[in-house]
Amino acid sequence: MSTAIDLGAFLRTRRARLRPEDVALPDYGGRRRVAGLRREEIAQLAGVSVDYYIRMEQGRVRPSPAVLDALARALRLDEDETRHLHRLAQPRPTARHAPRPRPEQQQVRPMLRLLLEELRDVPAMVMGRRMDILAWNTAACALLGDYASLKPAERNIPRITFLDPASRHLYADWTACARENVAYLRLEAGRYPDDPQLTSLIGELSLKSEDFRRWWAEHPVQDKTSGTKRFHHPVVGDLALTYETLRAADDPSQALITYAAAPGTSSHDALRMLLAWAAPTATTAPHTTVGGRRGHEG
Template sequence: MTVTAGREPNPDLRDFLRSRRARIAPEEIGAAAHAGRRRVPGLRREEVAQLAGVSVDYYIRLEQGRNLHVSTEVLDAVARALRLDATERSHLFDLARPQRADGRGSGGGGGNGHGHGHGLGLGLGLGLGLGDGLRDGPGHGPGHGLGHGRGHQPGSDPVRGSAPGTVRAAGSTGAAVPQRVRAGLYRVLDALDGTPAMIMGHRLDVLAANRLAKALYTDFDALAHRDRNLARFIFLDPAARELLADWETGARGAVAALRLYAGRHPYDPALRPLVDELSESDEDFRQWWAAHDVLEYTHGTKRYRHPVVGELALEYESLTLPDDPDQALYLYTAEPGSPSEEALRTLASRTADALHPNG
């Protein structure tokens, strides 16, 4: 992974493009009859170049990360040739035009041709919509649409302190600015006493969670700051494998969400240690990281096997904060009249009883 932005060559751009052309069968473009022997799966580079309407040499230089000034028109043509969805297209632009330390792109005609909105949009909800497919298309699928970016709020609650999420400040040479959650947002979380709610930030960091969200997942506030992270929970906490009804779908989604984040925040100094730790700890993470899939989800369904209330399915919605697009509020609700609603109500009651044992 490249976590510092791109001088040539650009291995992340190279590997992403290779992975996307590898998944397209030659038969899909009518190339099988005259393709000859193929040493690698999927399309050849010259076939992608032909589909995109560029020279083979130009595409090879692009795939090798040796063309830092590629135009919007060419990137769009490559995206169409490789049949990228909207999230993958956005990721292609990020990789082809990596952000510099001062927050500006590396150049290329006409701008990026896309906007990040709520940053990462990571599809995680700890279960990441368990049961949905990884590639349901932009804006749908398994997990959160986590909002990620800088999110420095100097007016945060001094008692609760800064949240764990950090990203390098614009123009800096390495200092990390912690993400902070405004005091008013903590009050919003506390007011939602019957609804699990969390605020998410960079790298799947859990910036804040109300009592019911912590009862549903884990008490993130009791963890060290660096451990308040959904990816760490999913891969490193054995409880996650019991809680998530489809752990593999959630875990694959977490990896793909981090991939998307890496393209958008190549200078985040905390990303590399996280990826290294998870790669060293889990073989699945290593394999899925190498797949270069990306996710950006905003709503969906998650299913759980909770140790206290049993099975339940919750719908989640991601709401990007208007004054900080790098943080997002996640709300989890159950279908009215369903067994999941009753289970959630029971969990809320037991959480309240634990907080006020004498009534």
């Protein structure tokens, strides 16, 4: 993936979503040839020349952190988008002609595996690079599906979300979940622009999913943190669960994702019922298979 090309596309999509009134600029009327703000307007807001901004969009200059911060303010970028902009504009240097290191298979951190074993009543999984599913507990199988029935290469959140039709039935708002996956993959692409497995995943999803291809072109950027997901579960019906993403400070490439429901709610009762239904066929091992459905996670 070319960070120079991605930088230009990212800047253009962010210009396109702004209007003059959003940034306190006068709008003299008339039809604009392009959506959103013009290049000269962004240059004015960021305090740089129009020529310099054009060369930034073309990937022909390496702006300073101060210029990037000014540009982020001009484009009204949030924290995730601002960090992404810095990564695209100032990629890590690599030795010319140096062979690419063969990517190593991620191993689950021992403490995360221990937490999975302890969280018997909380659906939980460990997500690695590229949103790969590295490990899960029995409760996660009951809620999201049988990851053990998938080949290791298929245990990937966006691949399941976009390519398994059952995921569209599991999530009450599949579109929101799917778009979040695209936005997080964009973040990963900025972090690891030379990851061949990530490039292959993006190519596969672009080829096989029109939705993914369309949303990827919008250059969304969003980290995976916390929120609420609503499910249409085939066993217990509707649930609204809060998810949290927990990362170790010394290894942010792995995250523990948990799902829980507030006590006293119908979702809490439904989740307890689901875990009781799964219990007769489950063990406490973090890779146990429960049920015959394919795995899903958004």
